[in-house]
Amino acid sequence: MSSGDVKYCQNCGSKNPIEQKFCGECGKTFNGSTKEKMSTEQKTGMAQGIISFVLSLFGLSCLPFLGSIAAVITGFMTADRKTNNFAKAGIIIGFVGISLGIIGILIGIYAALA
Numbered sequence: 446m447s448s449g450d451v452k453y454c455q456n457c458g459s460k461n462p463i464e465q466k467f468c469g470e471c472g473k474t475f476n477g478s479t480k481e482k483m484s485t486e487q488k489t490g491m492a493q494g495i496i497s498f499v500l501s502l503f504g505l506s507c508l509p510f511l512g513s514i515a516a517v518i519t520g521f522m523t524a525d526r527k528t529n530n531f532a533k534a535g536i537i538i539g540f541v542g543i544s545l546g547i548i549g550i551l552i553g554i555y556a557a558l559a
């Protein structure tokens with residue numbers, strides 16, 4: 446460990462070892478505000494992911510095609526979609542719903558022409 450491995454308390458400005466979780470001087474938790482901000486972003490992403498997932502289910506039931514398109518759009522708008530399983534499921538089920546919708550339209554056209 447080098448002498449550079451220190452951080453300064455945002456509250457009282459005292460020097461602390463880098464691995465310290467609390468300030469030795471005033472007892473304030475380090476990076477508390479950063480953690481809080483991240484969890485808010487994660488909550489927003491989780492809410493968007495769930496909305497995408499629910500819309501994708503609507504796309505397969507009471508809101509065909511439109512629900513699926515909305516699910517895919519909401520899924521791609523989710524900031525943490527690469528790690529958000531709800532958003533991933535929403536995008537995948539949304540695409541399945543769109544595919545089924547297109548197949549349904551094609552079958553309808555075929556049936557109308559036949």
Ligand SMILES: [Zn+2]
Pocket residue numbers: 454455456457458459468469470471472473
């Ligand atoms: Zn402090």
